[in-house]
Amino acid sequence: MKDKLLVLRCKRGSGDALGRIYEKYKNDLLILAIALLNNTSAAEDVVHDVFLSFVQSLEKFRLTGSLKGYLLTCVANRARNTNKAKQRQQNVVPNPAVPACSCANGPSQSIIYNEELQQLSDAMAQLPYDQRETIMLHHQAAMTFKAIAESQGISVNTAKSRYRYGLDKLRLILDNEAKK
Amino acid sequence: MKPADRIKKLINKSDVTTDSEADKRILGDALEHLEKLKHKKSAPSQLNIWRTIMKSRITKLAAAAVIIIAILIGVHYLCGSIDGASLAWAEVVEQISSYTKYKCRQRVVREQGPEYPTMQVYHLNLQQRRQEVEDGSIHIIDMRGTDAITVELYPAQMKATVTKLIGYGPRKDPHIIEMVKRFEQESTERLGTKKQNGKILLGFRHQRNKYNDYTVWVDPETKLPVEIELVHTQPRQTIFLDEFEFDFELDPSAFSTDIPDGYEVKTIIRDYRPVESKEITAEDIRSGLNHTAYTVGKLAWIEKLIIVQTVNPLSTIGKVYMTGILSDDDNNIIIDQTNTHSDYKEAIMEWMLKEQLVMETPSGAKLYTHPNGSIYAQCFLESFAKANPDFFDIKNLSEERFTRMIVMPDGTIMGLSANKKMSNEKLQELIESLIEIKAN
Numbered sequence: 001m002k003d004k005l006l007v008l009r010c011k012r013g014s015g016d017a018l019g020r021i022y023e024k025y026k027n028d029l030l031i032l033a034i035a036l037l038n039n040t041s042a043a044e045d046v047v048h049d050v051f052l053s054f055v056q057s058l059e060k061f062r063l064t065g066s067l068k069g070y071l072l073t074c075v076a077n078r079a080r081n082t083n084k085a086k087q088r089q090q091n092v093v094p095n096p097a098v099p100a101c102s103c104a105n106g107p108s109q110s111i112i113y114n115e116e117l118q119q120l121s122d123a124m125a126q127l128p129y130d131q132r133e134t135i136m137l138h139h140q141a142a143m144t145f146k147a148i149a150e151s152q153g154i155s156v157n158t159a160k161s162r163y164r165y166g167l168d169k170l171r172l173i174l175d176n177e178a179k180k
Numbered sequence: 181m182k183p184a185d186r187i188k189k190l191i192n193k194s195d196v197t198t199d200s201e202a203d204k205r206i207l208g209d210a211l212e213h214l215e216k217l218k219h220k221k222s223a224p225s226q227l228n229i230w231r232t233i234m235k236s237r238i239t240k241l242a243a244a245a246v247i248i249i250a251i252l253i254g255v256h257y258l259c260g261s262i263d264g265a266s267l268a269w270a271e272v273v274e275q276i277s278s279y280t281k282y283k284c285r286q287r288v289v290r291e292q293g294p295e296y297p298t299m300q301v302y303h304l305n306l307q308q309r310r311q312e313v314e315d316g317s318i319h320i321i322d323m324r325g326t327d328a329i330t331v332e333l334y335p336a337q338m339k340a341t342v343t344k345l346i347g348y349g350p351r352k353d354p355h356i357i358e359m360v361k362r363f364e365q366e367s368t369e370r371l372g373t374k375k376q377n378g379k380i381l382l383g384f385r386h387q388r389n390k391y392n393d394y395t396v397w398v399d400p401e402t403k404l405p406v407e408i409e410l411v412h413t414q415p416r417q418t419i420f421l422d423e424f425e426f427d428f429e430l431d432p433s434a435f436s437t438d439i440p441d442g443y444e445v446k447t448i449i450r451d452y453r454p455v456e457s458k459e460i461t462a463e464d465i466r467s468g469l470n471h472t473a474y475t476v477g478k479l480a481w482i483e484k485l486i487i488v489q490t491v492n493p494l495s496t497i498g499k500v501y502m503t504g505i506l507s508d509d510d511n512n513i514i515i516d517q518t519n520t521h522s523d524y525k526e527a528i529m530e531w532m533l534k535e536q537l538v539m540e541t542p543s544g545a546k547l548y549t550h551p552n553g554s555i556y557a558q559c560f561l562e563s564f565a566k567a568n569p570d571f572f573d574i575k576n577l578s579e580e581r582f583t584r585m586i587v588m589p590d591g592t593i594m595g596l597s598a599n600k601k602m603s604n605e606k607l608q609e610l611i612e613s614l615i616e617i618k619a620n
Contacts, residue, residue, distance in 0.1 A: 004289040022206070026203075048206045055210045059375075120190045139188050174186060
């Protein structure tokens with residue numbers, strides 16, 4: 001069923017339609033959140049908040065582009081806020097040598113991810129947050145650099161630079177991983 | 181491998197699994213909130229106003245009086261009867277009827293089939309309209325004359341397509357607002373209110389039949405529609421009309437079918453003039469169709485074969501070519517062919533859902549059931565009976581009658597109507613016998 005129709009049904013109060021949207025996109029949203037935050041509990045909270053906020057804004061919500069793109073952008077925005085809050089709380093620079101993912105899974109263990117996502121998440125954790133976000137939005141949400149720049153409030157060139165620097169670092173990280 | 185490809189591969193291979201507990205945690209609150217929204221009325225916002233008032237030091241003294249007003253508003257909202265809430269559907273109809281022209285945005289959400297573009301539609305009257313499509317093209321439709329005319333302008337490409345529908349007009353084209361005006365008070369259900377862009381709108385619902393379900397949201401101040409939703413069940417789609425502007429200002433030239441200078445023009449002629457019913461040859465079908473024409477080959481069980489041209493019983497205008505077959509088991513079978521235009525073809529193909537596919541012949545022709553097969557068959561059998569009473573007597577119309585839509589391997593669509601049941605073997609044999617009519 002098309003997203004526009006699912007949204008329309010949600011607007012009319014269909015829990016089934018909301019469930020179908022969740023089933024359709026939960027994996028993409030969780031992958032993005034885990035890759036950005038390196039913590040399944042935090043990722044789960046972000047996706048939870050995105051769905052809640054989606055329902056709260058349903059009355060005014062108008063789907064103009066892709067629903068997947070919209071939800072992924074929401075996840076990215078919330079993950080950014082979560083990351084900022086975490087940094088403020090800790091008031092310390094995260095140690096890139098210790099990927100947060102090593103202690104990522106929360107007590108519930110109800111979100112399990114495969115080796116590839118673990119590898120992605122670990123590698124991403126070693127990048128500055130902005131570079132992580134740019135790479136994931138470009139690759140997973142298929143967002144253009146212009147759209148990423150707009151969502152982050154930066155210039156297109158800065159978005160491109162973040163992407164390029166991030167990729168260079170990732171290459172080194174993944175190469176080192178392969179040598180181990 | 182490039183780092184970008186590596187990361188892409190890694191993302192593609194990434195996967196998460198959630199158990200029911202996680203799903204419940206993430207989705208649970210959202211579903212609960214959705215449930216609350218369903219029952220939400222404006223009362224909660226009034227409660228917020230109360231809280232604000234009660235907290236305010238300045239308004240403490242006036243609070244009691246204000247609360248009384250707030251209670252009244254709240255009650256009105258809950259009962260759906262504030263000011264315009266007493267608005268009757270008849271008043272809306274009266275108000276709409278005072279306008280002859282209006283513009284609106286039209287969006288169509290479809291479950292299947294090609295997507296329709298969003299457009300701004302300017303209805304000047306029931307015979308003239310202008311459509312500004314999101315792809316930049318402009319369509320002008322004028323049905324005032326005997327020959328209706330549609331003009332499609334593509335300003336970016338400086339191209340225009342003019343379609344002349346000879347003998348189609350003059351005619352009126354009842355649009356959605358015209359339909360809405362026909363809703364009767366008694367059969368129009370009140371839906372209560374909803375808030376949109378700070379305005380309270382009143383909802384009315386009219387289920388015209390099982391195929392058309394209308395919801396109209398009206399501004400109680402202007403008594404005019406703000407939003408209209410029309411849900412079609414066949415095909416499954418919803419038409420949304422909003423951004424209404426009644427009595428719009430637009431230069432009359434905006435409805436002109438004259439092509440601006442410098443455009444490359446393509447002209448299409450469609451003939452809708454009255455059709456003389458008569459017996460014709462296979463060659464006549466070929467010369468009359470704008471696509472491949474087919475005739476039935478020789479089969480042992482065919483006792484009689486007659487080809488006629490007559491008016492299309494479905495559209496009541498335009499020509500249809502029917503090949504009538506009388507079989508040795510006294511069955512009357514008709515294969516109909518008509519000029520199909522791309523939009524019509526698309527509409528037919530939408531009906532032909534996969535589930536409706538009942539046969540595929542060895543040569544690749546596909547047979548589908550028709551949603552209204554019995555009516556379809558009746559129309560064509562009646563039409564043939566009028567055109568050639570010797571072939572079929574309508575008194576012999578059977579309850580077993582059925583229709584199959586034939587899609588030939590080259591995409592040509594034909595209809596097959598039979599008065600009585602046919603075995604699959606016979607049906608397949610008939611379809612496989614269809615041969616292209618080629619010029620002599």
